[in-house]
Amino acid sequence: xxxxxxxxxxxxxxxxxxxxxxxxxxxxxxxxxxxxxxxxxxxxxxxxxxxxxxxxxxxxxxxxxxxxxxxxxxxxxxxxxxxxxxxxxxxxxxxxxxxxxxxxxxxxxxxxxxxxxxxxxxxxxxxx
Numbered sequence: 262x263x264x265x266x267x268x269x270x271x272x273x274x275x276x277x278x279x280x281x282x283x284x285x286x287x288x289x290x291x292x293x294x295x296x297x298x299x300x301x302x303x304x305x306x307x308x309x310x311x312x313x314x315x316x317x318x319x320x321x322x323x324x325x326x327x328x329x330x331x332x333x334x335x336x337x338x339x340x341x342x343x344x345x346x347x348x349x350x351x352x353x354x355x356x357x358x359x360x361x362x363x364x365x366x367x368x369x370x371x372x373x374x375x376x377x378x379x380x381x382x383x384x385x386x387x388x389x
Contacts, residue, residue: 262373266369267368267369267372270369270372270373270376271318271372273376274319274372274375274376274379275318275319277376277379277380277382277383278309278318278319278324278379279308279309280383280386280388281379281382281383281386282309282321282324282325282326283304283305283307283308283309283326284304284386284388285386286326287304290303291303291304291305292304293307293326294326295307295326295327295328295331296310296325296326296327296331296342296345297310297327297328297331297335297337297338297341297342297345298328298330298331298338298341300328302326302328304326306328306329307326307327307328308326308327308328308329308332308333309324309325309326309327310324310325310326310327310331310332310337310338310342311323311324311337312324312337312339312342312343312346312355312358313358313359313362315362315366316361316362316364316366316367317358317361317362319375319379320358320361322346322350322354322358323358325342325345343355346358
């Protein structure tokens with residue numbers, strides 16, 4: 262096991278997770294849809310956008326592909342993001358995410374284990 266500090270483990274996990282989020286759901290050419298504006302982009306042009314940040318950065322309900330305009334210039338397009346979350350996951354999803362985000366942060370071991378899990382998922386995507 263590598264001897265990284267927690268912040269480094271989090272970054273390494275994020276690097277893998279971001280690719281997994283953007284590639285999952287892509288078509289055979291590598292194109293995926295922005296969660297908020299519904300336009301199509303090559304997966305490398307997308308970002309892994311969040312509804313809520315920090316503790317929920319690795320929550321698959323909270324993180325979806327977003328284009329640079331929606332995620333960056335429009336600050337995540339929170340209204341549209343919330344609308345599509347409710348459509349996809351139900352009316353309680355926003356409250357559930359908010360409550361989950363209030364729980365204490367994860368310990369170092371969580372990120373070490375998460376890294377191994379994400380590395381396996383990443384390798385299975387067969388991206389080169």
